[in-house]
Structures are given as structure tokens and as C-alpha cells.
Amino acid sequence: MNRSAWTIEQSALGRIAIPTLLPAGLALFTTTIDFPGRLDDERARALLDVMRERFGVDAGLATATQVHGAELLRIAGSEPGCWREDGACDALATRERSQALGVKVADCLPVTLFDSIAGVVAGIHSGWRGAAAAIVPSTIERLSRDDSFDPSRALAFLGPSIRVCCFEVGDEVVEALAAAGGDVAAHVDRARGPKPHIDLPGLTRRLLLGAGFDDRRIDDSGICTRCDGSIFHSYRRDGARAGRNLSIAAMR
Numbered sequence: 001m002n003r004s005a006w007t008i009e010q011s012a013l014g015r016i017a018i019p020t021l022l023p024a025g026l027a028l029f030t031t032t033i034d035f036p037g038r039l040d041d042e043r044a045r046a047l048l049d050v051m052r053e054r055f056g057v058d059a060g061l062a063t064a065t066q067v068h069g070a071e072l073l074r075i076a077g078s079e080p081g082c083w084r085e086d087g088a089c090d091a092l093a094t095r096e097r098s099q100a101l102g103v104k105v106a107d108c109l110p111v112t113l114f115d116s117i118a119g120v121v122a123g124i125h126s127g128w129r130g131a132a133a134a135i136v137p138s139t140i141e142r143l144s145r146d147d148s149f150d151p152s153r154a155l156a157f158l159g160p161s162i163r164v165c166c167f168e169v170g171d172e173v174v175e176a177l178a179a180a181g182g183d184v185a186a187h188v189d190r191a192r193g194p195k196p197h198i199d200l201p202g203l204t205r206r207l208l209l210g211a212g213f214d215d216r217r218i219d220d221s222g223i224c225t226r227c228d229g230s231i232f233h234s235y236r237r238d239g240a241r242a243g244r245n246l247s248i249a250a251m252r
């Protein structure tokens, strides 16, 4: 599972990146579909069409208004073809098959957790603020407590995001991450320029290992949103006019 490349395909949504070895029970991809703030009917329908045609899932879709926090929202199953956007959370989880979860990102890291035996999938929006708020460990803790989620057997997928090559930050970001605990220094590169560079996927991998994940079951896309050939939208590269990528996950 521990690979460094996802497959890039063209679709009706634009480019999509898919884990090269996708487990049978999971549909998962990140798309460059762009949308102005909230998803709309046209784009939601296009997403659900791709779910059906490419992954064989007749799904409903849930997204959230994301706030760079650590709240988890559980999503009950919705009718196929329906979509909804709920408020103020950065982690979504469901036990329902054919319920797609959408996470919007333009440099932040989309993290997907999947335990096929417990029958749980979660989509997490984790930028540095989410990491400082411990959104990944706290989501794992809540899923383990309430949903029989077992990190030792579960899979984690780290989608396209900004990477250490491009994620230059101020010292206050390093300090915020350090305040959240753990060995942040191992994921800060001070040799790339005058300012520190953070390895957000590397830090997230360490958090997953600390929460009980097996390193072999963490699949990192290896894709940098900012510098990998303009494949994905990047806030750092494109500024306020940047589009948004959407990471979609559903059990099937």
C-alpha cells in the first residue's frame, strides 16, 4: 500500500487522481472540478455521474462548509443522486454504503480513512490549522469509540496537497503545530530557504502511526498541488482566483 503515485485520468469533471491500488470496497478520487464556494446542482450531478460510471456506485453526496476546525459530522445515508452541504465541520464519516463524502481542498491535505470490517469511511480536511487542532487523531479516537473503527487494520489515503517542496510558512505555524504536541521538528525543513517548510503529509503519517495505523496501510498520493505540473488547483500558486479540488470517498 505504501506507494508514492496515484493514477491521473481525464473525466467529465476534469482531471481525477485515483489510488493506483484501490481496495474493492472503496471508491476514492480527487478531482479538479471547480466550484464557487458551495457545490451546485450541476457539479453535484456531474460528480455523481462519475461515481456511477467510473466506480459503479449509485451514490448520494455530502459536503460541509469547512472552517479549519476539528469537528466530526456523521452522515446518514441519503437517496442516490441527492446531495447536501452541512455546516461548520472538517471531518465527515458514514457507515452507509453509496454515501459519498466530499472534502474541498486547494492545498490542504484530504485524508480518507476506511475500515472495511467496521464498515466506516471518513473524509478529513486537514491543513496546518486542522493538524494543530488534532483533527486526524481526534477523528480516529471518536470513530474507534463509537463505530468499532480499528486503526490497526484500517486504510488511510493522503490525497494531493501542498508538500514540503512548496509549503513555506512562518515560525508561528511551526509553533502552533508544536503546541499541538509531538515531534514536529522532524517534519520541518529549514534548509529550503529563509523560512521553514513543512511536510504536512509526513506529519500526518506520523499522527496516523501514533494513532495505531500500520505504515503499510497508509497510501500517499505523492502529488504536490502547487508544483506538480499545474495538475491540481493550488491557493499558493493561484492566489484568490484559485479553484478548489474535491476529494470524494464512498464505500461500495
Ligand SMILES: [Zn+2]
Pocket: 162, 163, 164, 165, 166, 224, 225, 226, 227, 228
Ligand atoms: Zn511542490
